[in-house]
Amino acid sequence: MQPLIATLFKELRLLYRDRSGLLVLFVMPAVLVVVVSLVQENVLKATGAARMDILFIDQDRQAFGKLIREQLDALDTVTLVTSLDGQGIDTEHARALVDKGRYQVCIVVPAGITAAVRTRAVEQISDAFSGGSREAALPLPSVSVYFDPLVQGAFRSSLLNALKQMLLVMEMETKAKALAEALPARFQQTLSALAGRISMDPASIPKIQMDPGWGGRRLMDVVAEQSRLKKLPTSVQQNVSAWSVFGIFFIVLPLGGAIIRERKDGTLARLRTLPVPYITLLVGKLGAYVAVCWVQFLFIVLMGKAGLPLLGTPVLSLGSDTTALIVTVTMVALAACGYGLMLGTLARTLEQATMFGAVSVVCAAAMGGIMVPVYVMPPAMQTISMFSPLAWGLNALVEISVREGTLGSVRHELLYLTVFFAVTMAIAWTRFGRFDRQAEI
Amino acid sequence: MTHPEFPPLTTILWAEGLTKTYAHTRTPALASFSLSMEPGEIVGLLGPNGAGKTTAISLLTGLLAPDSGSVHICGADLSKNPRKARQWIGLVPQHIALYPSLTAAENLSYFGRMYRINGRELKERVNACLEFVGLSNSAHGRIAAFSGGMQRRANLAVALLHQPRLLFLDEPTAGVDPQSRNMILDRLSELSRSGVSMLYTTHYIEEAEKICSRIAVIDEGRTIAQGSPGELTQAHPDCNDLGQLFLRLTGKDLRD
Known part of the structure; x- marks a missing residue:
């Protein structure tokens, strides 16, 4: 019994002294729970409860346009954007912004919809009383909704349903109003027909005839317009872009680990006594790991081109600007390797590098939209996601592969990745020359 | 040498x-x-x-x-x-400052290239250094598989490569074992004489x-x-x- 208790206490003491191990045990799950819960919070509200900016163009400028705007404004989950930089938005500009993914949704209330709906309501009630129908002859006024093709189907459906319900309520009010206006005239007409022949027998009183199909006839509708993109995005495109960026950033683990091993076993000390500039050693390492990142990317692309189609998915398409793709993947790889080098020079132990490297990449991936689209995240997380290098890489790759993007259209993301790479390399280089050299020999 | x-x-x-x-x-x-x-x-x-x-x-x-x-x-x-x-200068650190998953020859070749030695000269120097420390027969063995004494000798060989x-x-x-220690000391005396x-x-x-x-x-x-x-x-x-x-x-x- 004594050896058993002694062993148990020894293990607990060892665990207590192993700070890195404890961090992995307690901090990593805590960090992941916080980050992933935050980014997924709104996904669970898939009924359209996610607050998002929606472009709203009211070409009607009459009662209906105003009413639709008021109803949308009243929703907690939507912020209507009716002007950009103080200027009104035209439909073409709005569609371009949605196609580029700057906004996920644009709602256009067409000019004349108020008059058209009212006319239609009056005609429908008239038809209902007369027994006729001019339904086929009248075009159905509709509110147009433009979606970013990358918006998930569930979100798209929930928004369309919410809009349809909203319009249905407005429609009922309009119909009720039209009926209230038409009914007295109809009564008067019926009563006039009975002039002087009022009978006490209720069965002899003539009934007002009305077509029961009137209630189901639509006054207006919501139409989801088709995207103007030449090729609609596929799940393969999005997943290859997302998971290849994620995979590339995991290079920080072997790269950081390699530097720490070199530090620990004295190899780095030996290297630093060579007549070779430190930067040569760093750049040599960088080149090798960037090459590995490229092989990794090509492997995932091969799966998308040849492997996944065998399982019934569409063949992967990576856009038409190969130069932009090559530059982007190289910059993502450089950013990842720069981060790995920095981690390897900052961390004191292999455990620290492994733990922090893995957790930071997973968190940056979650915040960067790899696991959950950024537009469904809470506003604070959307702001934070703008600082995730994985988000920059993902946005650039999606822009190129899905939206036929070019070097020009991903210039901002490339700039951010370049700055990130430069900063991490500068830190790594500085640290490389300032290690506590006493312990390294 | x-x-x-x-x-x-x-x-x-x-x-x-x-x-x-x-x-x-x-x-x-x-x-x-x-x-x-x-x-x-x-x-x-x-x-x-x-x-x-x-x-x-x-x-x-x-x-x-x-x-x-x-x-x-x-x-x-x-x-x-x-x-x-x-x-x-050549440094022989206290730790085995070599890449364990590379062979002895690969380790020496890498450090040789860092001194801009290449081609036939590099090959000759690698062979000479390995022979000097008694590792000619283990040139293509991985450092990780070496005994403590062999690793020490390889550690010394790398430092001698650029003369x-x-x-x-x-x-x-x-x-290290007495045999390897004896060999290392003999080799150091020989280097001193040169x-x-x-x-x-x-x-x-x-x-x-x-x-x-x-x-x-x-x-x-x-x-x-x-x-x-x-x-x-x-x-x-x-x-x-x-x-x-x-x-x-x-x-x-x-x-x-």
């Missing part, structure tokens, strides 16, 4: 007034340390744990910058012209007595004795050997 391209120099290492105090400490790890070495000389740097031996090697190889003092190697100022000075004039050896025989100078740290006093032409004893960052083994023991007739002298100079208190 021969060193035909060595320029004729009378002073290989010249270090003067080296002082280093680490951050967050008050007392210097090394204070006013001076040393000069001539071709073929083996200087033993002895001292208890924490005496400043590793700091001295770090300063002399340029791994650390001194707070004051200067180091010249083969006439080149280490702080002003580090690349030129480093051409002449240095000055070798820094930090406990090169720690934890003109290579060596600064040698060890806790094995008898090793130092056997191969060192001069010994410097340092404690608490200061040089407390210097001279040939014979001179040192003669100066302290009450000590039978260097081991006794070492304890007399540094005390019998444990150093942690």
Whole structure:
């Protein structure tokens, strides 16, 4: 019994002294729970409860346009954007912004919809009383909704349903109003027909005839317009872009680990006594790991081109600007390797590098939209996601592969990745020359 | 191994007034340390744990910058012209500073290329160095699969590849079997005869007595004795050997 208790206490003491191990045990799950819960919070509200900016163009400028705007404004989950930089938005500009993914949704209330709906309501009630129908002859006024093709189907459906319900309520009010206006005239007409022949027998009183199909006839509708993109995005495109960026950033683990091993076993000390500039050693390492990142990317692309189609998915398409793709993947790889080098020079132990490297990449991936689209995240997380290098890489790759993007259209993301790479390399280089050299020999 | 391209120099290492105090400490790890070495000389740097031996090697190889003092190697100022000075030095760290998943030949080839040696010359030097340390038959074995003694010898071979004039050896025989130790010491003596100078740290006093032409004893960052083994023991007739002298100079208190 004594050896058993002694062993148990020894293990607990060892665990207590192993700070890195404890961090992995307690901090990593805590960090992941916080980050992933935050980014997924709104996904669970898939009924359209996610607050998002929606472009709203009211070409009607009459009662209906105003009413639709008021109803949308009243929703907690939507912020209507009716002007950009103080200027009104035209439909073409709005569609371009949605196609580029700057906004996920644009709602256009067409000019004349108020008059058209009212006319239609009056005609429908008239038809209902007369027994006729001019339904086929009248075009159905509709509110147009433009979606970013990358918006998930569930979100798209929930928004369309919410809009349809909203319009249905407005429609009922309009119909009720039209009926209230038409009914007295109809009564008067019926009563006039009975002039002087009022009978006490209720069965002899003539009934007002009305077509029961009137209630189901639509006054207006919501139409989801088709995207103007030449090729609609596929799940393969999005997943290859997302998971290849994620995979590339995991290079920080072997790269950081390699530097720490070199530090620990004295190899780095030996290297630093060579007549070779430190930067040569760093750049040599960088080149090798960037090459590995490229092989990794090509492997995932091969799966998308040849492997996944065998399982019934569409063949992967990576856009038409190969130069932009090559530059982007190289910059993502450089950013990842720069981060790995920095981690390897900052961390004191292999455990620290492994733990922090893995957790930071997973968190940056979650915040960067790899696991959950950024537009469904809470506003604070959307702001934070703008600082995730994985988000920059993902946005650039999606822009190129899905939206036929070019070097020009991903210039901002490339700039951010370049700055990130430069900063991490500068830190790594500085640290490389300032290690506590006493312990390294 | 021969060193035909060595320029004729009378002073290989010249270090003067080296002082280093680490951050967050008050007392210097090394204070006013001076040393000069001539071709073929083996200087033993002895001292208890924490005496400043590793700091001295770090300063002399340029791994650390001194707070004051200067180091010249083969006439080149280490702080002003580090690349030129480093051409002449080889470091044998206390740890096995090799890539364990690479073979002995691959390790040597890599470090050789770092000195811009390539082609046939590189191949010849790799073979010569491996032969010198008795690893010719294990050239294509991975370092990770080597015994402790083989790893030590490979560690030494890498430092010899570029034919240095000055070798820094930090406990090169720690934890190896008597056969490997004997071979390493024989090879170091052979290198000394060919003109290579060596600064040698060890806790094995008898090793130092056997191969060192001069010994410097340092404690608490200061040089407390210097001279040939014979001179040192003669100066302290009450000590039978260097081991006794070492304890007399540094005390019998444990150093942690």
